[in-house]
């Protein structure tokens with residue numbers, strides 16, 4: 083299976099990418115082909131809602147999304163969203179990746195791709211992931227993605243904290259389970 087890992091932190095060796103590495107290790111051990119894409123280092127502009135695409139056509143934004151990422155998303159069997167929590171929510175650049183589904187929403191929903199979420203936050207409270215988790219579930223439902231699971235890394239505020247957090251092993255096990 084082709085797995086596309088969408089990373090969204092500016093910290094290359096940060097906590098969310100540590101979870102991504104563990105997941106990838108598990109997935110590769112199972113023989114999957116994994117491609118990583120750093121959305122934070124790409125030129126991805128927001129959807130401006132012009133409706134030029136009619137939800138099923140080329141986007142007016144001629145950026146890395148239209149030229150490259152859209153094709154990578156179409157090709158993948160599974161999308162893995164990797165993110166630090168920002169103010170109880172998804173970081174803007176990764177949310178933009180979702181908004182830009184708009185130009186191929188119909189096509190994408192018919193593909194029934196698999197999906198997973200790997201996320202980290204400084205806090206380790208009952209509520210820190212509630213919005214993140216809820217949004218992920220709504221997107222899976224709306225886009226007809228098959229949810230393969232989530233790792234919610236509470237108490238993963240720095241790489242030193244994350245290194246000894248159970249979320250690393252959970253991410254590895256999730257990769258292994260695919």
Ligand SMILES: Cc1cc2nc3c(=O)[nH]c(=O)nc-3n(C[C@H](O)[C@H](O)[C@H](O)COP(=O)(O)O)c2cc1C
Nearest residue numbers: 091096097098166167168169170203204205238239
């Ligand atoms: C803009 C911003 C907003 C944040 N908001 C939250 C938050 O709402 N709750 C929380 O627990 N941590 C919050 N954090 C902390 C990060 O989620 C945490 O440090 C995480 O480990 C960073 O992951 P990274 O190393 O992959 O970048 C925030 C950090 C930043 C930079």
